[in-house]
Amino acid sequence: MSIRHLAAFTAAAALATATTAAAVPAHAATTTVTCGAHTWKASYYANTTFKGTPRKTVCDTKIAENYGTGDPAGVTLPKDNFGVRWTLTRNFGSGGPFGFSAAAQDGIRVYLDGKLDINLWKDVTKTQRKTVNLTVPRGTHTVRVDFAAFRGKADVAFAYAPRTSASVDKVAPLAPAGLHVTYSGSTGGAGLTWSRNVEMDLAGYRVYRRFPTATTWTRISGAGPVTSTGFTDTPPATGAKYVYVVTAVDRAGRASGVSAPVTVTSIDRKAPAAPTGVRATYSESTGAVKVTWAAGKEGDLRSYRVYRRTGADGAWVRLAPDSTPSTELFLNDQLPGGTAGTYSYAVTAVDASGNQSARSQAPSVTLTETSGPPAAVTGLTGTAEKYGVELDWDAGTAADLDHYEVSTGSWEINAYTGEPYFEKDTTAVVAAGTTHYRLVKALGSRPVSFLVVAVDTAGNATVDTVAATLDVTPIDMVDTPYPAPGTLAVRLDSVSETGAGGVLLDWYCSNASVCDRITGYNVYDFDYTTRAFVKLDAAPLPTVPSSWTDTTPARGTTHVYQVTAVLDDGTESFPSWGSIALAPAG
Structure with a gap:
């Protein structure tokens, strides 16, 4: 005889247990039976004691069967004295009060985690019913329903549902988990997502926001609960940080604790105040x-x-x-x-x-109209020397010429106006009667840009864009090879010229952990012919004083010095170095 399934779920909200498995048809047979979440596993036995191997095991979205006077369709069973066992394991979240409702002709037993809660195990001639109220603890639990068709007609139904009255349900949901936020700089939106709660009486979620330093939260999700697991907020675009949390709320109106917080920093679209006191x-x-x-x-x-x-x-x-x-x-x-x-x-x-x-x-x-600045300098030339650069130019003809300003730097382009301007590093003042300037400086091999401006007694000056400019490539004197690193122990404090024409080196121990191990210091000078550092002291210099004067350097040259510390194991530290350019005599 064919089986007759109920055409729809019972009106009880308990059958929401099948919401995630609604696509699974009742009695969908499988070879290896693995039922989805919130789906019953049904095993059919040719007896009412559930002994031996089941004749068949299938997945059921609900327990609501009317077998009449025959056996279930799709499985060979006697029309009397057969049994069906349904089991379901699910996460009840925070748990709480539930109603378990059973109806059967003939026998039915309902268990929660192996404890018998409904026992109507007898052969009857009409459907018997019973509902019990239970408190399901927090977490994952197993519900089992045993049904026995003894003789004659057979039907069975079971459903469970949370009791959502505020006077009965005193258990709040668990705090939502997995809160994550992504922020869009283009839209200014903070997209929040989180994991869905498993409570069957869940009404939705509430979203809150506050500043990190605030102590109270502001609900931003509106008066009613959010029924999805996502929410987009657009906080004020001030560059401030905002902290978000989510709570779950059930049908009894009880709210969970807050989720783990997440933080975003909003894009700053707030302009400053206009300057004052101009x-x-x-x-x-x-x-x-x-x-x-x-x-x-x-x-x-x-x-x-x-x-x-x-x-x-x-x-x-x-x-x-x-x-x-x-x-x-x-x-x-x-x-x-x-x-x-x-x-x-x-x-x-x-x-x-x-x-x-x-x-x-x-x-x-x-x-008001003025006489204007002096004419631009002409005839600017530069010569690279071993000690720096020599500049010369033509004498100015302005009667009120006061001085020249010689600047080093580089030409830049204004990104907004497209106009060039000279970014000055150093500026020297040269008297009006002088048309020569000597830059004494240890230079690398890159070109040095010079700008020479004529200034009159009223302070009027030739503008940079028409002033005399020149690029000079120095002689390659200081681009020396850098040694492989070792222990850092000494720091060259200064390299300076003495009154007698020598070069004074001052240094100090820069690593307290090795200062006691220093037995002396070595001083080196770079030889531009061999391109190597040459040791200047025959034996390591004593540790006191931490200075030494080189009396041998020639005038009009550049020198690069290195100082190393000699440790008690004979090794030398990583060198500290500095350079100096000596002007020629006269």
């Missing part, structure tokens, strides 16, 4: 406009930008480079020759994220 002052002596402003109070300020416009409605032009924040801020705008006209200046602040403030108020200055 002033512009013109100096006739220097021909420059000095712009000053008060330091901003934001902690992430990176720089300030100064803009200039001509007249009341001219276009704003950004001046370069940016100014680094400090407590007293200013920029000198060198207008060529003090060009007559009215100029306005404004300042903006830029933070570490590149957000730029609005422009400040725009004070203005009015310049």
